[in-house]
Amino acid sequence: MERSQVHNFAAGPSPLPTSVLEEAARGLVNYQGTGMGICELSHRGKEFKGIISGAEADIHSLLSVPDNYSILFSQGGGTSMFSSIILNLLAAHRLSSSNISLPASSYTPPNIDYIITGSWSSKAYSEAVRLCSPSSTSSPTYAIPHIAANTKPTGYTTLPSKEEYKFSSNPAYIYYCENETINGVQYSLSDEFSFPFDMIPSHIPIVADYSSSFLSRPIPHLNKHAVIFAGAQKNLGPAGVTVLIVRNDLLVDTSLAYSKGGVIPTPIGMEWKIMAENGSLYNTPPVFAIYVCALVLKELVRNGGMEKMKEINEEKAKRVYQVLDKVETIEKMKGVVREKKARSWMNVTFEIIEREEDFFKGAEERGLRQLKGHRSVGGGRASLYNAVGLESVDKLCEWILEFSRV
């Protein structure tokens, strides 16, 4: 089949612009007439340094990242970020002015707050328990993971209301996931389901997993965050690289923290300070993944940046939710997320009430690909990332309407 016959709704790894892939294919064999492919060039040579610094500058400008933040490229995906957040932010807490001079015996492990709104924030919390809070008393406790809100009782079909947030006192950080890829809930831009920044004292670091909505629209209140991270394989590029935006005061020497006592030693590849000091080139980076990200970023800049993406992505989501709401009335299919303002623009989750296999079979026949929901929840899911065009969205809507015989 040709690319033009296929409409790819994968949740990640997900579609990339054809023009980018074609350019990357040329660069893979011969990068800009060097006679060598991009994967065959030194990561410390001028070609790759130009690519990585260009990517950094484009993220800086697309998201209006303030100058007191660093933009880093890391490996290991969101899963490794779950761990490195704990390691780096507990080290920063240990080295803060109120704690640094305490002897290890007087240092009290801090609370760390997690807002659980779906599968990914739940996994992030599990890693906090796993790393910080042993199941026996033989090992030290490094922090007390605290659940500040949890929508699991709703089946993750909505977000917490403002009064449901119960933050602990003075946590080392507060963690949330802006868009839950598997469940299809997303913090909204401005209403009761926006993130409750105003409930949080400004000195508490706020950490956000933006993996599946990064670069799909502007980041509200970016400067109220301490850390924002995103696996590339949604809107940005191929799997294998993770972008980290971190406020510079949180780039700390984890070895110094370890020597003070009361913190977990940090693997060297996970220390943000070392990454930042080396411009994400402390060790060999995932060259090709960063190269493709750089090409995607250039195209985003050319196409009008975040405000333009916001407009298109809002329209795409609106169209799919409209047909789902329509067919719901005749009980054929329905959106999973009942609270409309908590619905994700990026990942539309839906139930097929009867003849589910027929729905997917018909979709395949029409070139609509990778529409199955995550294996942990089933049903259907249409991911509407940046590279999914309006024409693909319309094809999907047509099939939903046809299948439901409306």
Next chain:
Amino acid sequence: MERSQVHNFAAGPSPLPTSVLEEAARGLVNYQGTGMGICELSHRGKEFKGIISGAEADIHSLLSVPDNYSILFSQGGGTSMFSSIILNLLAAHRLSSSNISLPASSYTPPNIDYIITGSWSSKAYSEAVRLCSPSSTSSPTYAIPHIAANTKPTGYTTLPSKEEYKFSSNPAYIYYCENETINGVQYSLSDEFSFPFDMIPSHIPIVADYSSSFLSRPIPHLNKHAVIFAGAQKNLGPAGVTVLIVRNDLLVDTSLAYSKGGVIPTPIGMEWKIMAENGSLYNTPPVFAIYVCALVLKELVRNGGMEKMKEINEEKAKRVYQVLDKVETIEKMKGVVREKKARSWMNVTFEIIEREEDFFKGAEERGLRQLKGHRSVGGGRASLYNAVGLESVDKLCEWILEFSRV
């Protein structure tokens, strides 16, 4: 320039076969007629599962890996392996039959032995000190890093003789680097500079960094190793994936070890047991890098496997060292590694005694690329990885002779 005009001697990221890159370029845009590129397909779909299991099977057969080992694909490069070796093997030591029932207060941190033969083994040792042995008494010591041999006094220009090895008693593991990319020393296949397996009791796990010689020739005594790892970006594929071959008894539950006390908690992405149980798909892997590795592996199998590569690579190294030894007599250039049997087949390091800049300039003019030594040591370095053909080697030899006016 065309690829055919360029001879790429990069130390890594390094050249890949043109046929592989051309196929990968097609797969990047449209993988086997699916209408989607390889980076746009689910890592849990049948296409990618076929690729990763094929790569695993090819490594298994090319290196005759015994059935009691797992082959894993990891992220974070050799640098992250330095850390994960410490975390996983100290957990395994804590859970060994002689230690598992000890209370934390009676558990003694073990020795861990490092053989230092160049920059990379030196970095691996530094990470052991950094993670296990804090600079103050406020934090626990998790292990005692011990230097079992060290050729730094020679400037890393040879390997230890058998009598120079001083292993500690009953270390949790012994670590070495088979080929030092920066310094150009490599354990030989059979003589006084082969690895001293016979000095080590069989129950001590032996760990080897094979990053820069992996798949260049058979691995001697693979079954005497506990762990072998290799960053892909030398003989195998693009940067961004690391291959780990680990004996199954060392796949341990690091959380259980943490709960016993006396060990460092392991970030979830670094636990080998979880990686193995999930077929290297616990989280999204670096899809493209693994895909290219799989193509390279297929070509290695087609071309006659390890015995054939050994024959070719031996010949390539022989030709370069012969001209270096020849021009040395007229004091123009000379090989850095004085002990011939410790010379690397993969990375030939040399000094240019006068007019160094002219040497590199003339090399550039002849299409000979990326010949500079690592910035930490200077001089020249020709890396002769699998994708470097004999014709490139001959071009280099011609230039060395011409430059030296022999």
